[in-house]
Amino acid sequence: MSKTLESPRNHQTLKIIKSAITSRLLLLSLILLWRTLIDPYDTSSPLDPDCLSTDHQQQERHVIQFPRIGSAIEDSIVWDSVYFVRIAQCGYEYEQTYAFLPLLPACVVLLSRTVLVPLVSVIGHRAVLALAGYLVNNVAFVLAAVYFYRYTESLYALLSLGGLYHLISGASNVAVLWFALSGCARSNGVLNAGYLCFQTMHQAYDAVFLQKRAHLAVKVLIVGALRCICIFIPFIAFQAYGYYNICHGHSLDETRPWCKAKIPLLYSYIQSHYWGVGFLRYFQLKQLPNFLVASPILSLAVCSVLHYVRSQPEIFFSLGFRASNGEKRPTASPLSLDRVPESNSSHLKEKSSAKMQDKYTVRQRKQRIKGDNYVLLDEYDSLEKPRYLSTFIVPCTLHLLFMAATAFFVMHVQVSTRFLSASPPLYWFASRLLTSPGTGKRWGYMIWTYSTAYILLGSLLFSNFYPFT
Incomplete structure (x- = not known):
């Protein structure tokens, strides 16, 4: 592919990376602001009892150069991060710690013993573990944004x-x-x-x-x-x-x-x-506020599923074995961006390449008026964009449906936002609303408003150990 084609794509990828980093810095700034203005609900995070096992020696028993900085970092260890840092520090000591799987603690240990090891004498071992957790999760967030664009715990x-x-x-x-x-x-x-x-x-x-x-x-x-x-x-x-x-x-x-x-x-x-996780065990009157907290993300999930089912019922109910016109689909991999038979692939690639080159050199868009709606036709998008209503969306939609049902009927429902945050159909559907005219766009703006409020409120409550998702 020529440089004229790669340049816009690289530009967009760089833009995604910058936006993701900016969002992380903004969230961190909000957390620091709220931590400064508000006293945390639970102040037990600095507690650091010795590990039960003698195999895990405490590495911070020497003089720390900047204990106040280390203490400030340790104060930010709240909610599940208490378990993850403790596992990284002492291993799996108690039965309930096995609910937290080992990949994140392993990454934290690896980073704290390599890149961040010089900071142990500066801010302390536990603070370094917390800092390593911050780095792992935020770098993963940025890279996840890149992967999502090409195709957040x-x-x-x-x-x-x-x-x-x-x-x-x-x-x-x-x-x-x-x-x-x-x-x-x-x-x-x-x-x-x-x-x-x-x-x-x-x-x-x-x-x-x-x-x-x-x-x-x-x-x-x-x-x-x-x-x-x-x-x-x-x-x-x-x-x-x-x-x-x-x-x-x-x-x-x-x-x-x-x-x-x-x-x-x-x-x-x-x-x-x-x-207390179990089927219908959370269906209690006192949990009604938590159901209300989870209602926006669950509603978005249900609407995402319904939209796809209504748009392409033949594909969905046949699990991709029939096309939208009711005919059997042609031979092709159902989970592949390249769904073109080999005999025609060379010709189509040449044709599409010529069209895309023309698009990026001349940079013109065809326009069409259809009724009262103004439509932009982008030849590059029509050839290359992910097929929102195509076969490979079927397993994504079924996956989202199962996750949403599990969150509603089985889990602590208030964690639904985090639980469903890695489901692509949510973002595809939300983006369609934002680009739709009329009522759809107004719903899109409501999603923006909810997301902004969630970030502001979440950074305030979660970082100060108050109940939140």
């Missing part, structure tokens, strides 16, 4: 969106690696195996009914199954690690109740026992 969003991008781009093995790592960051990362199942299902269908090659279908199913297993392995391995540490070597009378189950799954027991 920032680390999980990066791995989930990155895996989906590579899968759609045709790099299935790379996608498996990213999805597997997402399972090390959050338990719902294992749901990303559904994308591989969807791809395998379509590839097997092509092999049997379109290519008439049954042996190829068997190969496709085996490869797909192995890829899905690879995505599950990190989460299963972590559960086995917890079982070994807590259950192994104890008699039945001494072991925890979950150790005696036929499938001893530590994660689900912790969520149920310590946090």
Whole structure:
């Protein structure tokens, strides 16, 4: 591809990076402002008892050069970050800490022992761990924004969106690696195996009914199954690690109740026992304010799903096996940006390349008036933009639907915003509202208003240990 084509794309990527960094700096400034003006609700974050295990030596027992700076950083350790920093510092000491998967603590430890190790004597070990957590999550946020543009629990969003991008781009093995790592960051990362199942299902269908090659279908199913297993392995391995540490070597009378189950799954027991997570267990009158807090993001999720279903019912209800006109789809990978048969690919690429070059050299847009609506026709966009209403959106929409239902019926509903933040259909639908005329655009402005209010209120409450999502 020529430089004239790459230059605008690189320019847009750079713009995305700058916007993401600016948003992070703005949020950090708001947090510092609120921390200065308001006393935190819980002041226990500086507490730092010794690790239970002697294998984890306290590294901050020497003289610290700037203890006040270190103390200020430690004061910002609130909510789940208390667990993540403690795990990075002392390992998995208590049963409930196994609800927090190991990828983020591992990244924090790695960064604190390499790049940030000179700061240990300056601000203290625990403050360095907190600083490493800030860096990991904010860098992941920026990179996740780039991946989302090409195709936020920032680390999980990066791995989930990155895996989906590579899968759609045709790099299935790379996608498996990213999805597997997402399972090390959050338990719902294992749901990303559904994308591989969807791809395998379509590839097997092509092999049997379109290519008439049954042996190829068997190969496709085996490869797909192995890829899905690879995505599950990190989460299963972590559960086995917890079982070994807590259950192994104890008699039945001494072991925890979950150790005696036929499938001893530590994660689900912790969520149920310590946090009261379970089907309809949060449906209580006193939790009504939390349902109201979650209503905007859940409403957006439901509207996103309904919009796609109503726009392309044939594709959705046939799981992509039929096109919008009711005909069987042609042979092509259902999760790929390149859906062009090889025999026609060269000709189309030459044709599209010529059109895009003309677009970026002359920089003209065709315009058309249709009724009272003003429409811009962009030839580059019509050829290259992600197909919002196409087959590969089916698994994305089903994934969002399952996540939203889980957040509403099973989880603590107030965490829905963070839980659903890595779902691409939410942003696709919101962007369509913003670019739609009339009523749609007004709804888009309401989304902007909600997002702004969420940032302002969230940075105030969350950073000061007040209840928030």
